[in-house]
Amino acid sequence: MGLYVINGKFMADAQSGIVRYGREMVKAMDSCLTESNDEVVLLIPPNALDIPELRNIQILRYGKHTGILWEQLSLPRYLRNHPKGLCVNLCNVAPFFLRPGLTVIHDIMYKVNPSHYTTLRNRASRFWHMLQYRYLTWHEKRIITDSEFSLLEIQKHYPTARSKIGVIPCAWQHVQEYACSEDWQERYPFLRSGDFYFSLATLAKNKNGTWLIDVAKRNPDSIFAIAGRHYETAAVTIPSNVRMLGFISDADACAMIQHCRAFIYPSLYEGFGLPPLEALALGAKVISSNATSLPEVLGDCVHYISPYDADIDLDKVLLQQVKEPEHTLSRYSWEKSAALMLAAMRSCYTE
Template identity: 30%
Template sequence: MTSSVRIAIDGREAVSHGAGKGRYIREIIRELSKLDHDNDYVIYSKQPLELELGANFESVIIGGTAGLRQLWLARDAQRRGCKVLFSPTGYLTTVFSRIPVVQAVHDLAIFTTPEARPALKTLISERFLLGYACNKARRITAVSQSTKNDLERLFGVPGSKISVDYLGYDHKPYHSQPAEGDEAVLKQHNLEKGQYLFYVGTIEPRKNLARAITAYQALPSKMKQRFPFIVAGGLGWHYEAIVEAAANERQVRLVGRVADAELPALYRNCRAFIFPSLYEGFGLPPLEAMACGAAVLSSNVSSLPEVIGDGGLLVEPTDITAISSAISRLLTDDTLVSSLGKKAAEQAVNFDWAKTANGVRQLLLEAAG
C-alpha cells in the first residue's frame, strides 16, 4: 500500500474573488479535496477559505508582510513534515523552499508583450525571480502549450520538466441552454438576446481593446445601432486611451465590473464574444463564452488557438481591417454564428477543473519522490 504524502499549498491568493490566479488556486484546492482522500494537505492562506474541504486538509493562517510571509511559509512547510510544496501564484516561496516544489506558470507576458505591464511589485518579482524559480522547481505546470514553449525558449527550461495542465470552468452555470434569470440580467443591462457584442476582461493595452473599438467604429451606423459593443471589466494600467476611444463611439458601453453570477447570461445571449488579445497564457473568458455557446472572435497568437480550436474566428490582432471584417461577418451571417456556437460548446467540454487538479496532483506526487 502506498504511504500518504504530506503536501503544502501556497493558497494566499485563494481568498481573492473573481478571475485570474485567485480563481485558479481556489478551483485546484476545491477539486483536490474531491478527488484525493489518500494524501494530507496543508493549505496556507491569509484568512479562512470559504471552501468545503475534506478531513485530510489542514488550514494554516499566515500573517506578516509580503516577503516574510513566503519565507515563513516555506520554513513552516518543512517543519510540518511536508514532502512537496505547490507554488501556484508566485515565485518567492519557491526561492525560499527547502523541500521540492511544483511551480505553476500562467504566462510570460512581461517578457513577450510590451503592452503587458503589471503592478510594479509583480513586475519586479517576475523579472528577477521567475527564471530562477523555474530552474529550481522540481516540476512545472504550465497552463498552455504556448506557455510551455515560452519557458523553454526564454529560460531554457527542459521540456521534460514541464507539464501542460489546461484550465477549466464551472460546468454548472456555464452552459449553452437558456437559464432562469437570463432575462432579468439582460433587462438590468438594457440588452436584448442576440443583439449585442460582448467583451469581459481587464481594461488594459494587452487586451487590444483600442484596436477592437476602432474596428467596431468602421462598421455601418445602422449595424452599430442594432448591435452595441458591451465592454465589461475593471480598469487596469494605461486604460486612458481605451476609455477615450470608447467615449468617441456612442455604441460602445463601458459597464465596469460585472458580477460573476451575471456572466453566464451575458455570454449566453450575446451575438458574439470579442476577445482580440495580444497575448494570453490561457484565455479563460473565451473558454467561458464558448461553454455558453457564444460565437467567439479572438486572436491567432499565444495560447488562444489552443483554447478556441475551430470554435471561433481567429484573426491577426494588430490588423484592424481583419478585426472589423470578422465582426461584420458575425453580425450578418446567422448560419456562421449558429455553427460557431455549436462548435464552441463542443470544444469547451474538453476543459475541466478536475482534469487540471488531477494533473497537478500527479506532478506533486512525482516531485515528492
C-alpha cells in the same frame, strides 16, 4: 504518504483567470483524494474570502501578514516547522529559499512583452515576476504550465526548465455551477438580448481593449458592452455605441454571455485563455484573437480575427464555418487536470 502544502494566497486575491485556476484545481483535487493517504493542506492568509467546503484537503488559516509578505514570510515559517512538506504553488509565484517544490507558471508575459508595462507600478510588478521566473525555473523540482504554447515559451527563455516542465490545462466545468441572473436587463436596460457584442476585458495593453474600441468605431450600428476593470481610459475616446460596465457579478456576466450576439476576446497574449472557453461552454458564439495560445486552446469552434487589424466587418466574421463546441470542450476537465496535478506532486515528493 506525503505532506503537500498548497500556497493559498490566491484565496485572498481578486478574481482572475489565474485565481480561477487555483480555486477550481483545489476543489477538483479534493474530489480526487477520497481514497488517498496523502495529507494535503491548503494554507491561507487571514484575509482569505469565499473559502470552499473541502472534505479531504485541510484548510488552515495561518499567520498575521497578508499579500506578498504572507507569501514570503508566513508561508515559509509554516513550511520550516513542517520540513517534510512540499510547497505547491498554483498561481505563478512562490516563496524564495525553500525546499524545491512545484509551481505553475501560467505564462511569461512579463518577460516577452516588456513594452506593456509603462507605469511605475507595472514596472515594479514586472521586476518581481522576472525574479520569480528565473528563480523558479532553476530551483523547482517541477514546473507546470497551461498550454503547449506556454511550455515552448518557457523552454525558449528559460532552458533550465526544459527537463522538468509539463502541461496541465484549465477547464470549464465550473460554469455549470453559475446561477445566471434572470433580471440582468433591469440593471442594464440598454442591452437587448441577441443585439450586442460582449467582452470581459480591461484596457491594459495585453488584453487589447483598444482594438474593441476601434472595431466599435468601425461598426457604429452595433452595441459593444465591455465589463471589467478599465485602465488607461484617459488616452482613449469611447464612442457612443460602447458601454463600459466596470466590474459586474458572475451572475450578470453569465447572463450577458448567454444573451450576446457574440463574445469577443481580442487578446494579444495569453498563456491559455480561459474566458473564451467559458463563453463557449455557456453557449455563446465566440470571436477570438488568433494569437499565441488561443488557437491551440479553442480549436475550430470559434471565429478568429487578427488582434492587430480592427478594420473588419463582424457580420462577415460570424459567417465563418465553425465546429460544434463539444469538439473543444471535450478536451478539458478539471477532474483530469487535478489527477495530473496530484501525480506531478507525488513525483516531486518521491524524487
